[in-house]
Amino acid sequence: MNEQLLSVGIDMGTSTTQLVLSKLHIENLASSFTVPRLVITNKEVVYRSDICFTPVLADNRIDMIQIQQFVQEQYAKAGISKEEIQTGAVIITGETARKENASEVLQSLSGFAGDFVVATAGPDLESIIAAKGAGAHTYSKDRSTSIVNIDIGGGTSNLALFASGDLLDTGCLDIGGRLIKVDQNSHEITYIAPKIKQLAERRGIPLALGQRVTPVDLEPIIGEMVKLLEESVGIRPLGDFYDTIVTNKGLKLDRNIASISFSGGVADYIYNESTGDVFQYGDIGILLGRAIAASPLTKQLTVARAAETIRATVVGAGSHTTEISGSTITYTDESFPIKSVPILKLSLSDESSDDETLARAITDKLSWFKLNNDLQQVAIAIEGKSSPSFQEVQKYARGLHKGMAELLEQKYPLIVVVHHDMAKVLGQTLYALLDYKKDVICLDSVVVDNGDYIDIGKPIADGKVLPIVIKTLVFH
Amino acid sequence: MNEKDLKSMIESILNEMVGNAPAETSAKPTAPAPAPSAAPSVAAAAVAAPAQQAQPTASAAAQPTMAPQEQMQEQVDTGECLDDITEINLRKLLLVDNPEDREGYLKMKEKTPARLGVGRAGPRYKTITSLRFRADHAAAQDAVFSYVSEDFVKEMNLVAVETLCSHKDEYITRPDLGRQFSAETIEYIKQNTTKQAKVQIMVGDGLSSAAIEANLRDIVPAITQGLKMYGLEAGNILFVKHCRVPSMDVIGDATEADVVCLLVGERPGLVTAESMSAYIAYKPTVGMPEARRTVISNIHSGGTPAVEAGAHIAELIKTMIDRKASGIDLKL
Numbered sequence: 081m082n083e084q085l086l087s088v089g090i091d092m093g094t095s096t097t098q099l100v101l102s103k104l105h106i107e108n109l110a111s112s113f114t115v116p117r118l119v120i121t122n123k124e125v126v127y128r129s130d131i132c133f134t135p136v137l138a139d140n141r142i143d144m145i146q147i148q149q150f151v152q153e154q155y156a157k158a159g160i161s162k163e164e165i166q167t168g169a170v171i172i173t174g175e176t177a178r179k180e181n182a183s184e185v186l187q188s189l190s191g192f193a194g195d196f197v198v199a200t201a202g203p204d205l206e207s208i209i210a211a212k213g214a215g216a217h218t219y220s221k222d223r224s225t226s227i228v229n230i231d232i233g234g235g236t237s238n239l240a241l242f243a244s245g246d247l248l249d250t251g252c253l254d255i256g257g258r259l260i261k262v263d264q265n266s267h268e269i270t271y272i273a274p275k276i277k278q279l280a281e282r283r284g285i286p287l288a289l290g291q292r293v294t295p296v297d298l299e300p301i302i303g304e305m306v307k308l309l310e311e312s313v314g315i316r317p318l319g320d321f322y323d324t325i326v327t328n329k330g331l332k333l334d335r336n337i338a339s340i341s342f343s344g345g346v347a348d349y350i351y352n353e354s355t356g357d358v359f360q361y362g363d364i365g366i367l368l369g370r371a372i373a374a375s376p377l378t379k380q381l382t383v384a385r386a387a388e389t390i391r392a393t394v395v396g397a398g399s400h401t402t403e404i405s406g407s408t409i410t411y412t413d414e415s416f417p418i419k420s421v422p423i424l425k426l427s428l429s430d431e432s433s434d435d436e437t438l439a440r441a442i443t444d445k446l447s448w449f450k451l452n453n454d455l456q457q458v459a460i461a462i463e464g465k466s467s468p469s470f471q472e473v474q475k476y477a478r479g480l481h482k483g484m485a486e487l488l489e490q491k492y493p494l495i496v497v498v499h500h501d502m503a504k505v506l507g508q509t510l511y512a513l514l515d516y517k518k519d520v521i522c523l524d525s526v527v528v529d530n531g532d533y534i535d536i537g538k539p540i541a542d543g544k545v546l547p548i549v550i551k552t553l554v555f556h
Numbered sequence: 557m558n559e560k561d562l563k564s565m566i567e568s569i570l571n572e573m574v575g576n577a578p579a580e581t582s583a584k585p586t587a588p589a590p591a592p593s594a595a596p597s598v599a600a601a602a603v604a605a606p607a608q609q610a611q612p613t614a615s616a617a618a619q620p621t622m623a624p625q626e627q628m629q630e631q632v633d634t635g636e637c638l639d640d641i642t643e644i645n646l647r648k649l650l651l652v653d654n655p656e657d658r659e660g661y662l663k664m665k666e667k668t669p670a671r672l673g674v675g676r677a678g679p680r681y682k683t684i685t686s687l688r689f690r691a692d693h694a695a696a697q698d699a700v701f702s703y704v705s706e707d708f709v710k711e712m713n714l715v716a717v718e719t720l721c722s723h724k725d726e727y728i729t730r731p732d733l734g735r736q737f738s739a740e741t742i743e744y745i746k747q748n749t750t751k752q753a754k755v756q757i758m759v760g761d762g763l764s765s766a767a768i769e770a771n772l773r774d775i776v777p778a779i780t781q782g783l784k785m786y787g788l789e790a791g792n793i794l795f796v797k798h799c800r801v802p803s804m805d806v807i808g809d810a811t812e813a814d815v816v817c818l819l820v821g822e823r824p825g826l827v828t829a830e831s832m833s834a835y836i837a838y839k840p841t842v843g844m845p846e847a848r849r850t851v852i853s854n855i856h857s858g859g860t861p862a863v864e865a866g867a868h869i870a871e872l873i874k875t876m877i878d879r880k881a882s883g884i885d886l887k888l
Contacts, residue, residue, distance in 0.1 A: 113851045115860050115868050224660035244663055408868050467861040470774040504867035505778050508785055516785065
């Protein structure tokens with residue numbers, strides 16, 4: 081059996097918007113004599129769109145109509161219709177995620193792009209998606225090494241650290257190629273981002289709007305930006321400006337990092353020599369890339385070539401956001417897709433004791449999800465146990481049943497997400513406790529955390545598995 | 557290859573591995589030469605592993621040639637016992653000295669039960685590797701040659717019957733008898749099962765009684781609960797002693813059930829002795845092609861968890877009843 085899913089990725093970034101189409105190949109790797117084990121075996125990008133500037137209206141809101149037109153045009157160019165799109169993700173990143181109508185645009189675009197195209201946003205997710213698009217996780221897995229990917233775009237540098245294929249940490253700095261803009265013709269500075277202005281003042285570097293600059297004039301401030309990147313990966317002691325430049329958080333830096341890769345628009349000028357005018361894009365992107373290439377970042381760490389640079393985020397959104405659930409699961413309701421359900425992940429101590437404790441923990445924590453006393457749809461996530469006894473399964477089911485009492489009154493099915501392989505039996509046990517009257521969706525082999533959201537698509541592979549997207553929705 | 561050939565083959569491999577001549581069976585002419593020099597080192601090694609253990613016990617085990625009286629005198633029961641070396645998780649045990657990339661090696665070992673990274677002592681395995689190999693082999697043999705306890709059969713509320721085999725040796729050497737029942741037994745089965753039931757579940761010791769005792773408590777309630785969800789009753793469950801897989805065909809004929817599901821102990825290997833399979837067939841009948849059986853194998857704590865397998869089997873049975881087919885006739 082070999083099934084394919086057509087997936088779309090759309091990235092609405094600070095400066096550009098792009099789209100890719102990917103094919104995800106799904107195969108049953110188990111022999112005919114065991115329970116099925118379906119996995120995504122291959123991901124290939126089949127279409128890359130033009131890169132357009134993210135359209136912004138005069139009142140600084142995102143121009144929804146233009147973006148929809150762009151998506152429609154690209155679908156036509158690729159020769160596919162919206163109905164053929166089976167999965168995918170729209171990610172809104174950088175400055176664009178901070179716009180007033182960001183959430184609204186994101187939700188409506190995800191619906192516009194396809195039935196099961198999910199909306200995503202958030203700096204951590206952005207770092208992960210870009211790094212996966214750049215191939216950093218595969219590099220670390222293949223070579224069983226650690227690697228940090230820095231996705232350097234117009235406004236931010238997103239860091240993601242992987243070791244042997246596992247994500248360890250993420251971080252984000254306000255360093256990017258368009259934080260200083262320079263007029264292409266007059267070479268006058270037309271924009272300086274507030275944090276960069278502050279950095280220049282702190283270091284006594286003269287930098288002012290309207291100042292005519294040469295690449296040499298910009299060397300000191302770009303040098304300071306590169307130093308901050310060196311600090312962010314632990315090859316230079318943290319300086320006095322590091323905390324200021326960090327967007328939300330930096331890497332923990334509790335271990336040595338062996339390799340480094342770069343993605344984002346600036347990455348092209350780290351890996352390649354630029355030709356033509358350094359101010360051809362009206363910003364410092366090319367100079368920043370060159371400075372990074374000449375810095376200890378590429379000398380002290382092994383440089384890995386990214387599979388994608390400027391398209392890393394969009395390829396990540398198209399190819400690396402959809403996962404598939406475990407192959408032995410329970411769902412008694414077919415009303416998919418289910419979109420953007422927040423996750424309540426219980427702590428290990430909540431679930432390792434008796435069913436009463438589990439039930440109490442769920443009831444208590446469910447109150448976090450009340451808006452004006454109104455409980456939202458929530459998916460409960462537990463770690464579960466590898467090879468549990470039937471009694472343990474019953475304990476989990478009783479605890480969940482009791483704890484989720486308030487959710488039973490909703491019209492939605494109960495959603496339970498387990499890490500270990502036990503969802504089929506747990507789902508059936510829960511369904512039995514509910515007297516087969518309330519629908520249950522119980523999935524396993526999925527790792528989630530508090531703050532995540534889950535989207536669940538229509539069953540694939542003869543109903544054996546469900547495509548899912550685990551994501552965040554953070555608009556700063 | 558039958559069980560005995562396999563057993564003697566593994567024994568000879570083991571004996572060559574530890575550099576010892578086989579104690580009683582089939583002493584090879586080539587073996588005696590290295591034996592004298594090898595024997596002391598084996599004894600020393602055996603002592604070295606459990607360092608705090610009293611020497612006499614360990615060397616007595618390693619050297620069966622020692623005079624019986626002497627052995628008797630030296631054995632003092634202090635109530636202590638050796639650590640069970642089969643408790644060690646082999647996937648987390650890396651015996652290579654100074655590995656270039658320990659993390660990478662362990663990562664690789666996580667993915668396979670194969671005995672990778674065992675290191676070596678000169679040209680040979682280390683003592684712990686040899687001992688563990690023998691311990692796992694012993695567990696495999698025990699699983700084959702022991703019986704599912706009667707208390708367990710009672711506890712699980714199973715209807716106990718047996719095939720025409722009268723003892724384990726006959727069971728091992730006469731596969732044909734392991735799939736036949738006496739006329740009285742057939743009658744007893746008919747009396748204690750529902751005629752023309754939708755599904756008949758049966759349990760057989762097969763080649764691993766350990767597998768049955770390890771998994772049945774968890775898989776049976778999972779299957780019956782799952783069946784109930786589909787509106788199916790499990791009814792009485794049979795237990796067949798000295799059971800070969802095709803005995804389910806006889807049960808199929810006797811009960812006229814739509815689907816027969818046999819939970820049977822798998823031939824044990826060195827990875828686990830507790831692996832169980834489920835053979836499931838739609839209207840099985842004596843003489844039918846083997847291809848009509850659907851198999852879910854590898855049910856044990858390190859493979860497919862028993863509870864999860866049970867839930868899956870219930871769904872599979874439901875699918876078979878709906879589609880009136882099993883084995884290769886049933887496209888899943």
